[in-house]
Amino acid sequence: MRAAFARPLPGRFYDRPTTEVAVDLLGRMLIRRVPGGFSFARIVETEAYTSGDRANHADRGPTLRNRMMFGPPGTLYVYRIHQVHCMNAVTGHGTAVLLRSAEPGIGLASDPRGPGRLCRALGVGPAENGTSLADGPVRITGAPPPGLVVDRGPRVGISRDVERPFRFAIRGDPWVSSPRPRSRGRARAQRSFAQS
DNA sequence: TCATTGATTTGCT
DNA sequence: GCAAATCAATGAT
Structure with a gap:
């Protein structure tokens, strides 16, 4: 994990339309530096919060x-x-991707299924707010597997702009939180970003 | 200063 | 499936 932690996705990865980043984060590794080592989890579910979005x-x-x-x-x-x-990955001025759920990797303190549990499992709290995913204590690296199939559906737990299909999840992944997005409305993962 | 609400989780029915 | 927990940020007064 040390080598992976040293090669995080750069800041420009996140400088794209928020829904595009939300899809492109699926299948990538979320790495947390802890004293004496690392812990990590694989992102399986995200939500986009965009501009002109009353749920944002x-x-x-x-x-x-x-x-x-x-x-x-x-x-x-x-x-x-x-x-x-x-926790969220900021994509621009006032837009971000909520990291909703992940598959356990190594070193987690607890179950990472669900946005609250994910933060707890990785020990992410107020101290990490505002740090950089490109060179801070929490980073994202790796690439999604080829041919990844993404389901999309309405976001969870919001009361405004509820109909927007801005929730994305890896189809069939057991670590996606419930309720699962509908299986229709499939979308292929975008591979437009080539990591250096 | 006060009342309302919430990008959740958990436990109980 | 449904509601309680539980409190700070937010918006109204």
């Missing part, structure tokens, strides 16, 4: 909570909801 925390402009969403692409945005934390 940043839709009404910068606030104390969402200010990290206005940092550069590749910034990690961590927020608290109820009693847990959730």
Whole structure:
């Protein structure tokens, strides 16, 4: 994992349309540096929060909570909801991808299925808010497998703009959180970004 | 300053 | 399947 941690996706990976990044993050490795080593998980489910999107925390402009969403692409945005934390990859001014679920890798503290559980499993909290996914303590690396099939559907747990199909998940993956997105509306994973 | 709400999880029916 | 937990950020007063 040390070598992989040293070759994270660069900031420009995230400087693209948010839905495109959300799909392209599926199947990649989320790596957490911890004292004396690393822990990691494979991303299997994401959601896009775009501009002009009333479900987006940043839709009404910068606030104390969402200010990290206005940092550069590749910034990690961590927020608290109820009693847990959730993490996002910032893609532009006030847009981000919520990392919803992952398959366990090595070194996890607990089950990473679900956005709150994912943060808990990787030990991600307020201390990591605003750090860089390109050179911070939490990074994303690797490439999705060829031919990955992606399901899409409405996002989970929101009350505004509920109909937008901005939730993406690896078809058939047992670590996708419930309820699963519908199997129709399939979309092939985009491989437009070539990692250096 | 006050009331409302929530990008969730958990446990109980 | 449904509701409680539980509290800070947010928006209204």
